[in-house]
Amino acid sequence: MHAKQPSRRVASLHLHPVRPGDPLKAVEFIEVVVDKGIVGEPRYFGRVNQTSGKPSRRQLSLIEREQIAEHAATLGLQTIPPGAIRSNIETLGINLVPLVGRELAIGDAVLFLYEPRTPCARMEAICIGLKAHAEDCRQGVMAQVVKSGRITVNDPIRLVKAQAPV
Numbered sequence: 739m740h741a742k743q744p745s746r747r748v749a750s751l752h753l754h755p756v757r758p759g760d761p762l763k764a765v766e767f768i769e770v771v772v773d774k775g776i777v778g779e780p781r782y783f784g785r786v787n788q789t790s791g792k793p794s795r796r797q798l799s800l801i802e803r804e805q806i807a808e809h810a811a812t813l814g815l816q817t818i819p820p821g822a823i824r825s826n827i828e829t830l831g832i833n834l835v836p837l838v839g840r841e842l843a844i845g846d847a848v849l850f851l852y853e854p855r856t857p858c859a860r861m862e863a864i865c866i867g868l869k870a871h872a873e874d875c876r877q878g879v880m881a882q883v884v885k886s887g888r889i890t891v892n893d894p895i896r897l898v899k900a901q902a903p904v
Contacts (some may be wrong), residue, residue, distance in 0.1 A: 746832040746895040748844060749803045750820040756780045762821040767890040770798065770847045770883045776826060793882075799855050800834055801825040801878025825855070825878050832895055834879045841898035846887025848898060851879045 752762035753776065769777040774784045775797030785794035801823055810818045820828055827844070838851045855877045 752821040798826040800827040843896045845889040845893040848885035849881040
């Protein structure tokens, strides 16, 4: 008998504050828009690349709750609360970094995972050593919206099948 795989799902959702450094706001759902990001995201929605004039790829970030728990255990913390790692989507049951270059369907939306996320200096405010520990692809991934839609806490996460070459 095989052990049941944990379901791939959204554990929590978070919006950045207007003022950098303030805590993220937990929400029950987000609306995402192609090439813009999360509706109501005060710092990143609709950002444009200053050089190219094209939409910024930095539209939202994802990290696994399992990765956050591993950070906490390694650094001797009992827990790191949801939203503290400053990621928009915290997941359960999926390993995100190996999926860079692929699309995920979550709720009605589809996200393209384009690169591993780089930890910022704000990680040190959670625990000294967290930034260094989160290097080497242990801080989740960055994504851009390729299909608009609503994402809700507990939505299943599905890998979109790769398109066959034409």
